Amino acid sequence: MKAFTHHTGIVGPMDRVNVDTDMIIPKQFLKSIKRTGFGPNLFDELRYLDQGEPGQDCSSRPLNPEFTLNEARYEGASILLARDNFGCGSSREHAPWALEDFGFKAIIAPSYADIFYNNCFKNGLLPVILKDSEVDLLFSLLFEHEGFELTIDLPQQVVRTVSGEIFQFEIDDFRKRCLLEGLDEIGLTLGKAETIKDYEQRRMAAHPWVFGAIK
């Protein structure tokens, strides 16, 4: 897994509630058997005026001028500022893959859908949770100041503005540690193989029907 410690970057807005993973990466791109290359199709239906198809060269497609993230001032954005329940709907990990491939390193929102939130950590993408009022304030700062940047400091669990405002955020210890160290979670779990085998033996004795039926 990719590590995340600190990041400073331009902030881009996604100013609507309940952004679903179909919106983040539409289904036609889910036919890919790779983990990479989804960035050009991030928010495809909002971002372009035509209908996107897999394998297309997106550089010549007509951009939707009304889609905020297409504005020149947000070019190179690496932190996405979003609203409540970001990433709801489908469990597709293609959503964080697309955000990451586009260049986002972190998201800031008041809340996330559970599966999406979990998926972000597997890809070195930090989903920061701030209070509603703090997200409101950041949106107004973002719209006022062109080139608005934020710094996210994971060890300290803070978001900082250039002018020095600080917003503290909470994160589970285990998720924080995995991100900071870029740990291979599967490797870590396999380190407990004996414990898993012990459990499995006990379960096989108690609930034998769970084992062996599918061949």
Added chain:
Amino acid sequence: MSSKTLYDKLWDAHMVTQNDDGSSLIYIDRHVLHEVTSPQAFEGLRLANRSPWRLDTNIATPDHNISTDTEERSGGVAAIPDETSRIQVQTLDENCDFFGIKEFKMNEMGQGIVHVMGPELGATMPGMTVVCGDSHTATHGALGCLAHGIGTSEVEHVLATQCLVTKKMKNMRITVNGVLSHGVTPKDVILAIIGKIGTAGGNGHAIEFAGQVFRDMSIEGRMTVCNMAIEAGARVGMVAVDEKTIDYCHGRRFVPKDEMWLQASAYWRTLVSDDDAVFDREVSLNADDIIPQVTWGTSPEMVAPVTSSIPHPEAQPDVERRQSYQRALDYMGLQSGVPMTSIEVDRVFIGSCTNSRIEDMREAALVAKGRQVADTVKQVLVVPGSQRVKAQAESEGLDKIFTAAGMQWREPGCSMCLAMNADKLGPGEHCASTSNRNFEGRQGSGGRTHLMSPAMAAAAAVAGHIVDVRPWLKDLGHGETL
């Protein structure tokens, strides 16, 4: 704490070890795989030179992107015309063959939508932990198991370790007491629940559906309800085990027999929340208040009774909600204040992991029988959830009822629920759909989805617009009620 909820019991039974950092290692009994969210996980295994921890836990089938057209399906995988789709289905076949994982291949008896196939084969049973790279995995919770969707990284993690690193969710109980009135279905119940608690209402919680309505409900009805827990924000939805659960499981292919059946079913009967168990959150609804529901917007929470009118955004107290209501109306091309029944439909979709089981097919056929699809409706797709559902429906003559009414009877798959294959809406088209998501573009770019029950969707197909199905069902004897 001696009193436990059903979720507490399932969690405790699967706890391998608690880690120092507050997370837990949870053992996974059943892992269901499909073509869309597994290829990158298998690739990860190969790259790290790892192999599956156990083989007899995994079961796979293609469902999301395969064609539902009988002629196209008859050519087999090699004949799938779209190259990327073909490669994805072939990749599942190759991965399952290579690693030795049991797969029901595209045209094989047993194949179906993952969440129809699992319970139908008895591959998912009460008391299990069940995961799948698909958010509608909560469906299996209808059997009293702990089932939820995972991402592809976790698919790889489960393949390699048979475990997940996770944190316990909070307990939430949604109680619906009373008796559903004539023509009100499980789909209406879950839509009404989502309308009440909102699409983020269950975030961070495992929901147990309780009360007389769920005790009275069939197992397939419970699956429809649990299926859409994720549309209320909850990864997990479940119903406690009762005799209906036990009866449903009995005799299915992968369910134990003889002595082991007695042992298993005795254990399963303990899978209920203790009487004095405490839930972090309780919500209740009355069955009397639930009538057929239809979504008008672009989130499942944008739902209203069929007898009502499209809401006014300005009546919403919250600014963000006003904006999202207005945006939804603009996308849907609808006006506030207009009756729901005035919405005309261009296409109708009866299927998906929410509503493609035999009871759903019967429900739709009851309405379609002896009637004709309206001239203004371009297409009505009836897509059974599995090969077995298809065979059963055909043995009951349901396919003939549908085709006589002018509907298309298709091959099993996810179809127009997510429109990964050719079954999709055109821009601006309205669809009466029995699926689970009405997101922008979900059923096709620019498509406009109205979620409802199979009976309501069949009625919309005949009327050409959204319509209250209840008067249509009045003449039916109670033996035939929904």
